[in-house]
Amino acid sequence: DARVTQTPRHKVTEMGQEVTMRCQPILGHNTVFWYRQTMMQGLELLAYFRNRAPLDDSGMPKDRFSAEMPDATLATLKIQPSEPRDSAVYFCASGLNTASEAFFGQGTRLTVV
Amino acid sequence: KQEVTQIPAALSVPEGENLVLNCSFTDSAIYNLQWFRQDPGKGLTSLLLIQSSQREQTSGRLNASLDKSSGRSTLYIAASQPGDSATYLCAVNSNSGYALNFGKGTSLLVTP
Numbered sequence: 001d002a003r004v005t006q007t008p009r010h011k012v013t014e015m016g017q018e019v020t021m022r023c024q025p026i027l028g029h030n031t032v033f034w035y036r037q038t039m040m041q042g043l044e045l046l047a048y049f050r051n052r053a054p055l056d057d058s059g060m061p062k063d064r065f066s067a068e069m070p071d072a073t074l075a076t077l078k079i080q081p082s083e084p085r086d087s088a089v090y091f092c093a094s095g096l097n098t099a100s101e102a103f104f105g106q107g108t109r110l111t112v113v
Numbered sequence: 114k115q116e117v118t119q120i121p122a123a124l125s126v127p128e129g130e131n132l133v134l135n136c137s138f139t140d141s142a143i144y145n146l147q148w149f150r151q152d153p154g155k156g157l158t159s160l161l162l163i164q165s166s167q168r169e170q171t172s173g174r175l176n177a178s179l180d181k182s183s184g185r186s187t188l189y190i191a192a193s194q195p196g197d198s199a200t201y202l203c204a205v206n207s208n209s210g211y212a213l214n215f216g217k218g219t220s221l222l223v224t225p
Contacts, residue, residue, distance in 0.1 A: 033212055043202070043215040056212060091156065093213075099144040099164070099206060102213055104157040 002026045004105035006092050012111045018080040021108045023092030024073055032075045033093040033102065034060075034067055043091070049075065050098065082112045115140045115207045119216035126193055127224055134188040134219045136203030141181050147213065148177050148188050149202040157202065161188070193223045 005024040013019055025032050034046040047067035048056040057067060064083070069075045079086055089107045116139040126132055136146070145164045149157040161170045161177040163186070169178040176189040190197060200220045204213035 035215075042217045043204075045212050045214075048212045093157075101159055101162040102147065102204075103159060104149070106156040 002103075004092055004094050004103050006090075006105035006108050008108060009106060010109045010111075012113065013082055015083055015112055016081040017112075018078065019082050019086075019110060019112075021077045021090050021092075021110070023075040023077075023094075023105060025075060025092070025094030026103055027073070029094035029096055029103075030072075031095045031098060031100075031102075032069060033095075034075070034077050035091045035093065037089045037091060037107070046077070046090075079110075082110075084112045086110060087112050115143075115205055115214040117203060117205050117214050117216040119201075119203050119219050121219060122217065123220040123222075125222040125224065128193060128195060130193050130223075131189070131191050132193055132221075134190070134201050134203075134221070136186040136188070136216055138184045138186075138205045138214075140205075140207055141184050142208040143181060144206040144208060146177075146179055146186050147204045147206070148175075148186075149204060151200045151202060151218070153199075160201075190221075193221075195223050195225050197221060198223050 007022045032049040035043045037043045046060045052069040066078045089109050091107045093102045093104045095102045118137045120135045147162045148160045163170045163179045174191040179186045200218040202218045203216045
């Protein structure tokens with residue numbers, strides 16, 4: 001059963017700490033997205049990769065957030081230093097290509113205290 | 114920038130009713146439109162994908178239509194059941210952005 005896998009599912013951390021979230025896209029998918037979901041803003045695009053190359057990270061605060069794809073089976077989203085306003089659910093999604101159906105992981109619920 | 118709006122924000126219906134959820138978008142230059150379901154505390158489950166060249170897609174009791182020229186899509190749920198209670202999200206994949214732009218969702222409650 002192919003699915004997008006995200007770890008950890010939950011993370012509580014103190015302000016100022018580094019947070020790393022990981023995503024394993026569906027095998028063979030060449031597009032990967034990171035989204036953040038909050039009650040106020042809904043789902044916001046943070047970063048978008050195609051064939052492991054970042055195509056759009058305009059939604060990401062550059063001073064503290066970074067997104068990478070070390071290889072085709074792993075995407076990472078790092079926050080350093082974390083702040084309470086970063087508390088949200090972070091979703092990873094993947095698709096076969098740009099215009100295909102997107103499949104979402106279960107998300108990482110981040111709480112920064 | 115593509116703006117996606119979903120109306121209503123919340124809906125409560127008795128079991129068995131047929132219902133329609135609405136989605137509108139500002140830029141008609143799209144690749145496709147996707148409807149998702151999200152249960153509380155869970156991820157997004159893809160329900161239907163409509164390509165820009167299509168008018169509708171059906172899956173079981175769900176039917177989604179697309180009118181690209183007017184910037185609208187509807188999700189029709191037939192014979193609603195309590196298990197349909199969830200938040201339904203509409204997302205548009207625009208020609209310009211290549212990533213999904215989401216509406217804020219419609220929270221649906223189907224009462225027994």
